[in-house]
């Protein structure tokens with residue numbers, strides 16, 4: 558399985574949603590860096606399940622136990638391994654799914670690829686639960702980035718048809734970054750929270766689910782990071798972002814909107830400001846030719862609606878080889894977007910540290 562990402566900073570994610578635990582090994586971290594574990598726990602808690610009606614009712618404390626790579630609060634340079642226990646599993650909910658794959662989930666493709674030996678309980682290794690160790694890895698990487706003045710923040714850009722404001726693409730306010738980095742329902746404009754929660758609740762009550770988008774910004778990154786072609790900043794970030802289950806799209810800067818513009822509208826004019834080359838707009842999302850231009854790196858990721866819904870759906874019975882009806886039991890997120898925000902920040906931190 559390809560549960561490993563990165564060459565310079567390599568993360569290997571392991572475990573299953575209903576196994577004993579999940580975790581990550583991080584290789585290549587610099588020795589001697591002091592880690593603030595309280596800050597790591599803030600990130601873990603932002604993603605943790607069971608907090609409110611927009612999330613799965615499965616409650617897990619998601620406390621990481623560090624097995625290696627740290628002495629006291631300092632990184633030793635050896636592989637850093639952290640494990641998180643699974644304490645609240647209800648595997649009986651998955652009994653009727655063994656032969657009847659859920660539309661939209663990985664059940665069918667994993668059944669084919671792993672000859673029906675895959676662990677389907679809670680989505681097994683394909684579960685969104687595996688994003689907990691990813692958030693741990695990201696929380697370590699972002700502390701190293703912050704020492705270099707690089708900060709990462711994301712917010713819920715939309716749920717259904719309800720939109721948050723966007724980042725100011727040329728300058729990301731430190732206070733805003735701090736607010737978003739500490740929020741479990743991260744918004745720039747808090748006045749849309751109620752409408753977004755209502756959108757999720759209406760989908761949940763209709764035995765359905767809903768998707769949305771997440772906007773992420775990297776501030777303080779200097780010009781000249783990245784490579785052309787296949788190791789471009791877009792590609793390196795996109796590969797990490799697509800490792801997050803349920804992400805189906807990504808666009809940098811104005812993204813697909815650029816395809817409808819003229820060059821005179823899409824080009825970001827250069828200017829000198831306080832002796833530094835900057836651009837007046839940031840339609841390219843801080844990346845030209847795969848290389849950072851010194852402006853904030855900005856992208857949006859598209860999150861699909863949660864596949865496990867309680868409405869009856871059509872599927873097949875793989876044993877009987879006939880069509881079947883499926884009713885899914887269990888505790889699912891009616892909307893993945895709010896909990897995926899810290900995950901997107903985390904994978905971005907791992908990607909950027911690799912690029913540096």
Ligand SMILES: Cc1cc2nc3c(=O)[nH]c(=O)nc-3n(C[C@H](O)[C@H](O)[C@H](O)COP(=O)(O)O)c2cc1C
Pocket residue numbers: 613661662663680683684685686688801802803804861863864865888889890893896897900
């Ligand atoms: C934080 C998070 C929570 C998720 N929660 C659920 C869930 O409760 N139920 C579900 O069916 N899928 C959930 N997913 C999505 C599935 O894991 C994902 O759709 C599935 O693995 C198939 O992968 P794909 O959508 O990327 O193709 C979650 C994903 C994330 C990132």
Ligand SMILES: C=C(O[C@@H]1CC(C(=O)O)=C[C@@H](OP(=O)(O)O)[C@H]1O)C(=O)O
Pocket residue numbers: 574605606613615617646647650678679680683684685686687689802887888889890
């Ligand atoms: C437990 C988490 O999310 C899980 C992600 C998930 C899925 O299919 O992705 C399915 C559900 O698992 P279960 O049926 O065991 O409750 C979610 O609760 C978590 O994120 O920590």
